[in-house]
Amino acid sequence: MAFTDASLTALRVFREVAERGTLTAAATALGYTQSAVSRQIAALERAAGAPLLERRHDGVRLTPAGRVVVRRAASVIDQIDATARELAGLPDEHAVVRLGWFASAGAGLVPRALAALRETHPAISVVTREGSTPALVRALRAGTLDLAVIAAAPPFRPPDSETPALVVRTLVERGLCVAVPAAHPLARGEFVEIADLHGQRWIAGTGDDRVMGVWPGLDERPEIAHTARDWLAKLQLVAAGCGITTAPASLAPVAPAGVRVLPVRGGPSEQRRLQLARMPGPQPEAAGRVAEALRVAAMEAGA
Template structure:
């Protein structure tokens, strides 16, 4: 069987698997059974004459052949969809840009950049979605987002190890802060000494196990590198909920500088002194190659807002 025999359905399924990272997640997104997804992938692999996915305990990873097929699958699916719109008499959308962003970027930076872009280029439509770094990187690879805002912490490794390497631009680099209730003793000064974080109650992300240790994700709300088993009083995925719990006096949480302009009343955000310098980077990531003008204009708006914060 030749690759030209590959069905459009199989290409769509493969693109979804590449973006979601697991057969189960792709099946749920498409409304298929997992066995149906597996059959479509198997048919595409027969057409390609090579394995396209490496099955691993934590999901799937594209093989070199899979990366080639994905690149062409994304282009084929997009062109078929554009043709379907034209045949249906629907307007084409040459000015549509797809943006992915991590949670804290959506609180302030993304809305301000979209407002600025709309004021100067109202014909450009931006479709955006929130996601974690692995999901956003997969979406970039699958061609379902054009740009992605990613957060990065030490030791600042590349977003993934696939080829070609993603092009990343540092939009901002600032220290991690801690949000404390305004009535808390730590809120009296202009900064917090890292030693004073010992014995505090923490509000962590929902992915952090209760009583998690110092190796927990630094984005989850517990100050990284504490030489103790932190007390996690509450867990919440949503930043607004976490900051609301801080305002209510329920504990402390780490805060990226991106959120300092939108914290609710009753919360103070303070830098931490002592210990390792906990820097965080804001990255703008994309696939290598020339950018269409609408994508470049959105990138410029994001860059400008990040510089003026």
């Protein structure tokens, strides 16, 4: 079987697997059974004459051949979709930019940048979606995102070990803070001493959330009173007096009433970076305009 015999369905399935990171997640997203996804991948591998995925205990990873196929598949699928839109008489979407962002970036930075972009470049349409940093990186590799706002913590390694390396630009770097109820004793000053974090009840994140949760490096077993994936749910639990949580400084202006977001002193600085990532290569003008709007918004607000 030659690779030219590969079906468009198989390419779409493969791209979904590359983005989701597991066959199960791809099957759920597509509404297929896992066996149907496996059959499509097997057919594509036969056409390619090489394994495209490395099966691991925690999901799948693209092989070198798989990285070639997913890159080309993204281009083919986008061209087919553009052709279908043109034949249907729909507007050309060449100025559409697909932007991904992790949760707290959507609370301030992304809306500010998009509002400014509408004023300066109203012809550019931006389609956005939220995701964890690992999921956004996979989506960039799969070609379903053009840009991604991601989070990074020390020692600030590259977002993944795949090749080619992603182009990553730091938008801003600031210290991690804690969100405390306004009536809490810790809220009386303009900062919190790290020693005072001992013995507190914490509201922790789940899954890939490394930004909002327990203060890193505490030399005790923390008491986790609640866990939540959504940052707003965490801050509302803080407002209700249910505990405290870590938070990026960018959430201070949008924190709900009854919450103070304060810096922490007295220990090693816990720096966090807000980064913008994309695949290497020439960048379309529209994507460059969106990237610049994000950079300016981060600089002006201190993100």
